[in-house]
Amino acid sequence: MRRQILIMFVAFISVTTFGQTAAKRIADFNLDKKTAIQGYDPVAYFTQKKAVKGKATIVATYEGVTYNFSSQTNKDLFLKNPAGYEPQYGGWCAFAMGDYGEKVEINPETFKVLDGKLYLFYNAFFNNTLKSWNRDEVNLKKKADANWKKIIN
Template sequence: MKKVLFVLTVLFAFSGFAQNDSKRMDHFNLEKNVAIQGYDPVAYFKQGKAVKGKKEITALHEGVVYYFSMPVNKDYFLKNSSKFEPQYGGWCAFAMGDSNEKVSINPETFKIKNGKLYLFYNAFFNNTLKSWNQNESGLMMKADVNWNKIVN
């Protein structure tokens, strides 16, 4: 009987993880399960710029695939994934704060603030990073609230 209970407990635990992974994947800005359009999340912090990752250097974190430009960046990521993941599931930070919308991003338009990565839409003469910078603290507070409503 103890073995049966143990097996059932393990199965329920794993199904919970699978549901969490699925929920994250439903809300993250992904293309074929890959985050940030294949850009290296660590490069934003370590190199100060957007760098395209390589399909050969990948890591899976809670259902989301990340590409890296070099193995050392993958190692950094695996040691502290939450530090390097983009805010708001990789959606445009401005749109999340301004209108509670999931808007695509240009991975080369970003900002690091308080050790966190924020990504922005930038196309057709509309660079939302400029708008974000005009009211960053207010938009950030709204975006945090809006994102928590989406994922919880």
Template sequence: MFLMVALFFAASSLYAQTNARTKEFNLENNVALQGYDPVAYFTVQKAVPGKKEFAVQVEGVTYYLSSAANKALFQKEPARYVPQYGGWCAYAMGAKGEKVEVDPETFKVLDGKLYLFYNAYFNNTLPKWNQDEAKLKAAADKNWAGIVH
């Protein structure tokens, strides 16, 4: 009986975590990063479009990888490669606690984590982030924790 109760709570926790990701993350048809390869940001320091044939699903979110090698790296350690703040603009999350769309080609890898930024209509938020990174990152971390509890 105890095992059944423990399994129920474990499944409930996993469902809640998956549901929070699919509800709060920046996704199109449950695909993260507008289909870009999360591993490529780290391995080639570029935004590289992923391919459906190398898709991986983690907690209800689908990630497209650009190669079998990147897929293997991602599967081994997905938490290392997923973008911060659910893939929303890091600057907006820090400045206002808002979920703002990103340009997946405007990014920064900082302390082994991927941060994405809005860049459209002559408004690139990456330079603004760089001007006050420590303060904005601390605020973004706090704001995001309040969104995904």
């Protein structure tokens, strides 16, 4: 009897913790109808070194956030290590997160893979923030990491 109660308690905690995590991620991440990166394939940034639009028919959800993929192979790679392919800072502009700690939209075709992590940037109206990021990457990354921790905690 004690064992059953313990198992039920652990299951309840797991479900409620996941639910809170998923809800928090949905609230904090840059999503369009719960889909990240405006439907672009997160794995393609690493494997093809370019932004590739995913297909609405090849999807996976990780802790409440949905990703589209351009191929089943990319989806399978993602499912083996979802956290490794997710964009940093919830998919918001890395420069804005570092410069002033704000959630700013991105252009999914303006990106950088650095130390095995995906960073996305705003790029519109003659303002490509990737160029600004590159000028002070070390400091901006430290600030962005700290600012994002404040948002997600």
